[in-house]
Amino acid sequence: xxxxMDSFPFSAIVGQDDMxxxxxxxxxxxxxxxxxxxxxxxxxxSTAVRALAALLPKIRVVKDCVYGAEPLSGRxxxxxxxxxxxxxxxxxxxxxxxxxxxxxxxxxxRVMGALDLExxxxxxxxxxxxxxxxxxxxxxxxxxxVNLLEDHIVDLLLDVAASGxxxxxxxxxxxxxxxxxxxxxxxxxxxxxxRPQLLDRxxxxxEITTPVEIDQRVDIIRRRAEYESNPEVFxxxxxxxxxxxxxxxSQGRAxxxxxxxxxxxxxxAAELCVALNTDGLxxxxxxxxxxRALAALxxxxxxxxxxxxxxAVPALTHxxxxxxxxxxxxxxxxxxAVSEVLGDD
Amino acid sequence: xxxxxxxxxxNPPEHADVFDxxxxxxxxxxxxxxxxxxxxxxxxxxxxxxxRAIKSLYLDTPFRKIPCHIDEDRLLGGLDLGATLAAGKPxxxxxxxxxxxxxxxxxxxxxxxPGRTITHLVHAMDTHxxxxxxxxxxxxxxxxxxxxxxxESGDDEPGLDPRLADRLALQFDxxxxxxxxxxxxxxTPADLLAARKGLRDVTMPKRVIEALxxxxxxxxxxxxRSAMQCVQAARVLAALGGETxxxxxxxxxxxxxxxAHRAVxxxxxxxxEESTEAPPDENKADDSNAESTEQKxxxxxxxxxxxxxxxxxxxxxxxxxxxxxxxxxxxxxxAAVQGPRGRPIGDMPASRDxxxxxxxxxxTAAPWQKIRGADKRLAIRRSDFRTTRRKSSTQxxxxxxxxxxxxxxxxxxxxxxGAVQLLLGDCYVRRDQVALIAFRGxxxxxxxxxxxxxxxxxxxxxxxxxxxATPLAGALDATRELARQVTKSGQRPVVILLTDGRGNVGxxxxxxxxxxxxxxxxxxxxLRAASVSTLLVDVAKRPRGRGRDLAVALNAxxxxxxxxxxxxxxxxxxxxxxxx
Numbered sequence: 001x002x003x004x005m006d007s008f009p010f011s012a013i014v015g016q017d018d019m020x021x022x023x024x025x026x027x028x029x030x031x032x033x034x035x036x037x038x039x040x041x042x043x044x045x046s047t048a049v050r051a052l053a054a055l056l057p058k059i060r061v062v063k064d065c066v067y068g069a070e071p072l073s074g075r076x077x078x079x080x081x082x083x084x085x086x087x088x089x090x091x092x093x094x095x096x097x098x099x100x101x102x103x104x105x106x107x108x109x110r111v112m113g114a115l116d117l118e119x120x121x122x123x124x125x126x127x128x129x130x131x132x133x134x135x136x137x138x139x140x141x142x143x144x145x146v147n148l149l150e151d152h153i154v155d156l157l158l159d160v161a162a163s164g165x166x167x168x169x170x171x172x173x174x175x176x177x178x179x180x181x182x183x184x185x186x187x188x189x190x191x192x193x194x195r196p197q198l199l200d201r202x203x204x205x206x207e208i209t210t211p212v213e214i215d216q217r218v219d220i221i222r223r224r225a226e227y228e229s230n231p232e233v234f235x236x237x238x239x240x241x242x243x244x245x246x247x248x249x250s251q252g253r254a255x256x257x258x259x260x261x262x263x264x265x266x267x268x269a270a271e272l273c274v275a276l277n278t279d280g281l282x283x284x285x286x287x288x289x290x291x292r293a294l295a296a297l298x299x300x301x302x303x304x305x306x307x308x309x310x311x312a313v314p315a316l317t318h319x320x321x322x323x324x325x326x327x328x329x330x331x332x333x334x335x336x337a338v339s340e341v342l343g344d345d
Numbered sequence: 346x347x348x349x350x351x352x353x354x355x356n357p358p359e360h361a362d363v364f365d366x367x368x369x370x371x372x373x374x375x376x377x378x379x380x381x382x383x384x385x386x387x388x389x390x391x392x393x394x395x396x397r398a399i400k401s402l403y404l405d406t407p408f409r410k411i412p413c414h415i416d417e418d419r420l421l422g423g424l425d426l427g428a429t430l431a432a433g434k435p436x437x438x439x440x441x442x443x444x445x446x447x448x449x450x451x452x453x454x455x456x457x458x459p460g461r462t463i464t465h466l467v468h469a470m471d472t473h474x475x476x477x478x479x480x481x482x483x484x485x486x487x488x489x490x491x492x493x494x495x496x497e498s499g500d501d502e503p504g505l506d507p508r509l510a511d512r513l514a515l516q517f518d519x520x521x522x523x524x525x526x527x528x529x530x531x532x533t534p535a536d537l538l539a540a541r542k543g544l545r546d547v548t549m550p551k552r553v554i555e556a557l558x559x560x561x562x563x564x565x566x567x568x569x570r571s572a573m574q575c576v577q578a579a580r581v582l583a584a585l586g587g588e589t590x591x592x593x594x595x596x597x598x599x600x601x602x603x604x605a606h607r608a609v610x611x612x613x614x615x616x617x618e619e620s621t622e623a624p625p626d627e628n629k630a631d632d633s634n635a636e637s638t639e640q641k642x643x644x645x646x647x648x649x650x651x652x653x654x655x656x657x658x659x660x661x662x663x664x665x666x667x668x669x670x671x672x673x674x675x676x677x678x679x680a681a682v683q684g685p686r687g688r689p690i691g692d693m694p695a696s697r698d699x700x701x702x703x704x705x706x707x708x709t710a711a712p713w714q715k716i717r718g719a720d721k722r723l724a725i726r727r728s729d730f731r732t733t734r735r736k737s738s739t740q741x742x743x744x745x746x747x748x749x750x751x752x753x754x755x756x757x758x759x760x761x762x763g764a765v766q767l768l769l770g771d772c773y774v775r776r777d778q779v780a781l782i783a784f785r786g787x788x789x790x791x792x793x794x795x796x797x798x799x800x801x802x803x804x805x806x807x808x809x810x811x812x813x814a815t816p817l818a819g820a821l822d823a824t825r826e827l828a829r830q831v832t833k834s835g836q837r838p839v840v841i842l843l844t845d846g847r848g849n850v851g852x853x854x855x856x857x858x859x860x861x862x863x864x865x866x867x868x869x870x871x872l873r874a875a876s877v878s879t880l881l882v883d884v885a886k887r888p889r890g891r892g893r894d895l896a897v898a899l900n901a902x903x904x905x906x907x908x909x910x911x912x913x914x915x916x917x918x919x920x921x922x923x924x925x
């Protein structure tokens with residue numbers, strides 16, 4: 001699945017612009033902290049995530065390193081990395097950015113890694129078999145139906161996501177390894193709430209609704225049918241558009257450093273968060289980062305009000321305190337504050 | 346599935362139901378993985394026959410029953426402790442999902458499946474794979490299987506988990522199915538192969554996709570999946586009929602099979618009906634046979650198809666006063682029970698390579714079952730065989746035949762009028778034409794020739810006085826004559842007869858007790874011979890007597906109008922979403 005080569009093209013997805021924009025922004029700046037896509041059944045949430053894998057630029061990793069460590073600066077404890085002389089350049093190769101599925105029903109030993117049972121039984125060796133967190137290092141970890149994830153797995157994820165490394169103390173093993181990943185989650189809120197601690201880990205959250213426009217629905221059905229009947233031909237047909245999106249992502253990544261954020265914009269972002277009374281600084285930081293990533297995606301050199309406006313809802317929706325006197329939904333309240341603080345378009 | 350409201354009574358054998366169920370089964374057989382099936386009803390001969398039929402179609406594939414209490418280990422797989430200890434190395438035991446690959450998963454008591462099981466199941470259904478990340482094992486196994494869910498929930502129970510229901514396109518009730526009908530499913534493995542092969546080449550005009558999308562939304566079905574399934578079912582139906590392009594008829598049938606049981610609302614006309622003589626989007630003359638290039642007619646046909654497949658809850662609704670979001674339609678028999686059309690190829694020796702159109706054949710045979718004395722087995726004769734696609738039907742004309750005589754006491758008459766009002770609302774939604782025949786005194790009277798003007802129909806109905814003798818035989822004759830005219834003009838007559846079945850006037854209009862009963866019976870047989878879809882609503886205070894006999898003589902659907910106050914009629918009118 002991390003190949004992304006056998007998936008529906010991202011560029012062929014009809015509508016769902018909010019989700020597509022959020023995913024692309026996350027791809028440009030993984031530091032934003034991922035995307036939570038919540039909404040109706042059958043709206044292609046997982047299709048979009050799987051399609052994203054094909055758009056991600058390749059990354060350079062130390063040859064044979066199980067954690068995909070960065071060749072220049074990555075500190076790593078694995079056997080392959082330990083074999084290199086310190087200070088000498090390490091052999092490296094290009095690999096696709098990992099996109100790892102965390103399936104429901106996963107057991108703890110497979111999430112964090114555990115004693116390699118086969119080697120233990122066959123040879124009496126005590127070896128560590130890395131888990132999914134190792135595989136997801138420097139990539140994306142995708143959890144479909146994230147709101148149905150079992151509590152002890154959630155705890156484990158929260159711990160690792162906060163520290164960026166996985167610490168294993170079990171079955172007589174003591175192992176630590178880097179585990180930095182962008183969390184992507186999707187789910188249907190009707191089937192269960194998401195724990196607030198986990199909700200807070202997501203940089204952006206988008207709400208997904210079923211399209212009710214006939215034209216859109218007809219397009220969805222026709223493209224889907226075309227894809228099903230011959231995926232190869234369909235992907236070829238979309239390959240130019242797909243290539244254009246892929247280029248936008250890699251150019252955006254390259255330009256992200258150069259995007260300027262003026263003091264005025266920082267002030268505006270702060271004012272917006274004050275007006276909305278968001279929790280802590282995280283919302284403000286996410287807002288700025290997302291606005292920068294969006295500017296980079298669009299090829300703009302400077303963050304302006306349009307960028308802030310476009311990312312306000314996904315960056316802040318899940319960070320609002322419940323307002324007992326305000327019946328309106330979070331998105332509506334943000335829209336109101338945006339037009340007060342940033343003015344209308 | 347039996348309704349607690351006993352007044353509605355049981356109907357004569359429902360070949361429309363049988364037909365729908367068999368059709369769903371055939372469609373499922375062609376694309377089992379893509380569509381999926383939910384069989385409602387308790388354990389019984391009908392359900393067993395369905396499972397037998399599915400088994401016989403997939404002889405060499407795994408057929409796994411998944412019990413509702415299955416645990417995660419067995420579902421997904423994991424460490425096989427016994428084998429691991431014996432072999433001295435870790436061995437994995439394959440889960441049920443993976444071992445059902447290329448087969449059929451049968452979910453017994455599917456409505457009781459716990460949420461977690463559903464989660465894993467639908468994930469496998471969506472991706473055709475099972476990801477195993479358990480007990481130190483990491484693997485991806487293929488798991489492409491068809492799902493047959495057995496839903497035993499009652500009408501007042503929640504039923505399937507919405508995530509599962511959303512992914513199963515087809516649904517029918519097995520309770521009313523006779524095992525013989527299923528066992529003789531007219532489908533050979535060769536037919537199945539041919540249909541599957543043909544399916545790849547079936548195209549779908551954009552206009553039909555648009556109409557299906559609009560229909561789904563009109564019925565309040567927002568799920569994208571349902572719309573896609575409906576498109577796929579229409580393609581399968583075309584493949585079964587040997588077509589290469591989906592036509593209006595297949596679209597209609599797909600709506601009946603996939604959308605009808607999901608409908609949560611009726612497409613409500615926007616304009617006030619008092620102010621419009623005709624439905625808002627039809628400002629043409631009453632030329633019903635116009636096959637214009639606009640999409641409207643197809644939309645209407647599709648809505649028609651959905652309505653016709655809705656359960657007949659309307660009159661029971663009156664009795665129970667229960668509010669349901671569903672409205673029902675009277676002419677349910679209309680869609681499935683039609684006279685033979687299309688081109689029979691007569692004698693069909695096996696050497697001929699004309700392809701039999703299974704669906705059309707079944708449909709042709711359906712209305713004749715009773716006459717041929719079929720009780721359980723479907724009686725299919727050579728004359729039923731169809732190889733050509735028949736032109737789809739045009740417009741329905743609902744002929745209301747109202748008994749306004751003394752035996753239908755005055756207070757009953759007002760209830761009858763209420764019921765007709767309600768049914769008129771349905772006709773309005775469906776853009777059907779209506780005609781009104783009333784009978785009392787010496788002879789029946791055509792109060793209203795076929796029209797789309799509901800205002801006029803209501804006015805005539807309101808002014809209808811009651812009392813006098815009951816010229817039932819004459820009314821049947823008049824009905825037959827009107828039905829003949831309607832048929833001649835290319836439309837489809839549907840008769841809704843509201844009476845207690847007690848005629849006391851001869852066919853010639855002379856009040857004569859002695860032979861009025863025979864006259865009535867003779868007239869009934871002649872009307873039946875014209876094979877017009879008929880619904881008899883028994884308005885007797887104590888139904889089940891002569892009304893029932895008359896329904897049998899007419900081969901009509903039978904419903905008893907329960908003893909309802911006008912208040913409950915008003916409530917039902919509001920509940921059905923049709924402005925009174």
